[in-house]
Amino acid sequence: MSVVPKTGEAHALPTEERRGVYRAIHERRDVRSQFLPDQIPDVALARLLNAAHHAPSVGFMQPWNFIVIHDRGVRAAVRDAFLRERVRAAALYDEPRRSQFLALKLEGILDAPLNLCVTCDPTRGGPHVLGRSAIPDTDVYSTCCAIQNFWLAARAEGIGVGWVSIVQAEELKRILEIPAPIIAVAYLCVGYVSHFSDTPDLERAGWRRRLSLAELVFADRWGRPETKLRAAFAALSGAP
């Protein structure tokens, strides 16, 4: 930041608070292995759900619901659905990728003290939601913003979140008795953790590397390199 703030920066958060936002973003992890059994206090869970509820939504639609799952039977059924899909997914890979896939820990459904299903109701707000006429999927986009709010608030509280996507959405809906029009967007494992890893699990496991940001940014139209930002990208530091 410049020493004398520009007019526009007058509404920036104070230094420590701004650092917190970047820390939550950079130190957030998709947690599968480090869950502790400690229960999450109701007041903390309420803060996380309230953070999710304050996400942006198309036409202020707020299409989300949150199913907080403590029940062990429900969770065991979800884990069975995960195991079935895992077998199906493994068959898509050739060796040695298949063995590498099967060796990865990809969920903490029974380890985490609670699970959370986040859904999207496409019918909420009636047939003509403001801002949704051109791109109907903006309801799901809004729901994903709510999930990311939850995830970052959780990181701020020292709570880990792991998103289990290796499960058929229709199976989730059957187990959780979710009605037909509703979309089961995410199934999350949530709990305090022994530690947050410095890097994503899949990067550390050698599954896939982080892409170069500079190569993902274009100028004015697709495919034109944004050379103006190269120096600024190169100067980024401190981000894990």
Added chain:
Amino acid sequence: MSVVPKTGEAHALPTEERRGVYRAIHERRDVRSQFLPDQIPDVALARLLNAAHHAPSVGFMQPWNFIVIHDRGVRAAVRDAFLRERVRAAALYDEPRRSQFLALKLEGILDAPLNLCVTCDPTRGGPHVLGRSAIPDTDVYSTCCAIQNFWLAARAEGIGVGWVSIVQAEELKRILEIPAPIIAVAYLCVGYVSHFSDTPDLERAGWRRRLSLAELVFADRWGRPETKLRAAFAALSGAP
């Protein structure tokens, strides 16, 4: 927070940093009217894009690209596309809703010093992305998490973001020369602002009210009230 942290809370961010995360979440707005002409410094824009790039992504797919748009001609073309869709959308409403819709300021495409298109490449990472076998749309879900990271980092920096969804995605793709398989997920207006409003524009305009969080949360299965959290929800305060 309890005075003596529980084991699990050992990884919570310090108080000020945690407050920053919640402030960014609760004081973030979808900005249409308050943009200042000040250019965003390259280093600040690089931090925001890097925040987006550190979103979670299915199988560490990182399916996003970012088109930074300064060009006035490109932006004028996008605004024309917005205006066409706005007319089409207005026709969906009866009076007095139609007039109310047309009176709303719904974009800052030419007011903001820069625009940003965020896209999703469903082909990135090959045909079998880990964790995407059951729910192919998880690529777009990841991209939305990146958008929310960008939005919250921007709020921390005092930078406003407005998501323009009243535009046909195919028109955006034509204007920005985005190739066929790529999905144009979001078109954002970005800039410093004169102020952040206390409440969402659509709430203040009487278009739609904020829903009760308690009514959106279920226990174990769809439709079962989560009564256990009611007291904690009622005790939430300070959130605008």
